[in-house]
Amino acid sequence: MAKILVVDDEKLIVKGIRFSLEQDGMEVDCAYDGEEAINLAKQTEYDVVLLDVMLPKYDGFEVCQAIREFSEMPIIMLTAKGGDMDKILGLEYGADDYVTKPFNILEVKARIKAIMRRNSRKSGKGKAAENKMITAGDLKLDREGRRVFIGEKEINLTAKEFDLLELLVCNPNKVYSRESLLSFVWGNKASESGDVRTVDVHVRRLREKIEPSPSDPKYVHTKWGVGYYFRA
Numbered sequence: 237m238a239k240i241l242v243v244d245d246e247k248l249i250v251k252g253i254r255f256s257l258e259q260d261g262m263e264v265d266c267a268y269d270g271e272e273a274i275n276l277a278k279q280t281e282y283d284v285v286l287l288d289v290m291l292p293k294y295d296g297f298e299v300c301q302a303i304r305e306f307s308e309m310p311i312i313m314l315t316a317k318g319g320d321m322d323k324i325l326g327l328e329y330g331a332d333d334y335v336t337k338p339f340n341i342l343e344v345k346a347r348i349k350a351i352m353r354r355n356s357r358k359s360g361k362g363k364a365a366e367n368k369m370i371t372a373g374d375l376k377l378d379r380e381g382r383r384v385f386i387g388e389k390e391i392n393l394t395a396k397e398f399d400l401l402e403l404l405v406c407n408p409n410k411v412y413s414r415e416s417l418l419s420f421v422w423g424n425k426a427s428e429s430g431d432v433r434t435v436d437v438h439v440r441r442l443r444e445k446i447e448p449s450p451s452d453p454k455y456v457h458t459k460w461g462v463g464y465y466f467r468a
Contacts, residue, residue, distance in 0.1 A: 238262045238352055239280060243273040243299065244288040244314065253286065256341045257348075270294025274302045281309055283355070284348050287331070288314040289322050297329045304330035310351045310395040314339070327437040332396040333422065350423050354399055355382070370405055373468035375446065375455055377405050386446055396421060397442050400435075404456060404466035413463040439464055 240257055244250050245268050254264045265280065267273035269292040277285065277299075285303065289296035300311055313326035313334040323334050332351060335344055368380040376385040382398050384391045393401065399421045404412070412420070414432035422434065443450040457465055 238283045238348075239265070240348065241265050241267065241273065241276055241280070241282045241285045241287075243267045243270075243286065243291065243296070245269060245291055246288075253341065253344065256345065260345060262348075268292075270296070270299045273299050277303045277307065277309065281307065283310070283352055285309060285311045286314065286344065286348070287311055289316070289326070297325055300326065300329040300331050304394075308392055308394055310355065312344075312347055312351070323431070324433060324437060327434060328441070330394055330441075332394050347423075351395060355395055372405060372408065372455070372466070375405070375468060377402060384446065391445050393442070393445060396438055397445070400438055401442055401446070401456070401466075404464065408466050408468070411459045411462050411465040417464065435464075 238261075240262050242250050242253050242257075242264055243266075244253075247268065250266050250268070254266060257264050265276055265282070267276050271293040273285075273287065273291070274294065287296045287299060291299065294302070296313060300313070303309065303311065310333075311331045313322070313331045315322035315326060315334050315336050323336075326334050333347055335347060368378065370377045370379065374387050378384070379402060384393055384398065384401065400417065403417070403420055404410075414435040417435045418432055421438075439456060440450070443453055443456055446455055447453045455466060455468055457467055459465055
């Protein structure tokens, strides 16, 4: 059973989300301020955290940053309609995705299920061993365990960062436009919105984690005017 943490100070919104998710067989915990959210996240490894930006005690960005200090559990931010800066900040602080308020609960559930489907690939069994671990230069990507190493050092990536890197690594030298990456990694809904800045933010964060020199990348390269590609 999937475990979801819903964080919002508007109790009616939380009640509605909880009811809808439980109807789909999910187990839901609720928090109404940032401090409570952090404490719950420390106690339980949730499949997804649904996190509002505007919260008492600690805001959503602070909560996201705090969770990222001890876990890579997927985080979906709830941002104000038209709040582009909230979306960008959420991604900067380590969120995997965002949904704008007011939202359609069907979209929220679709985003949650999409993240869970992608993460479920780590439990796939029947793949040949050589397909589970991909080595490119000093970089090693464990597809089954969803782990990344540079040399002997493990690099902690968020769910979306791993998905992005996995796609590029599995297709070396293939140039992906920002729009196609948005579609492949974030899904058709995100692609329809066309917010390609999401891709740029994640590429920058990924480079900061895996590149010896992010400004002169060794792995994730830019094809100017086209998109991004992987080459070791």
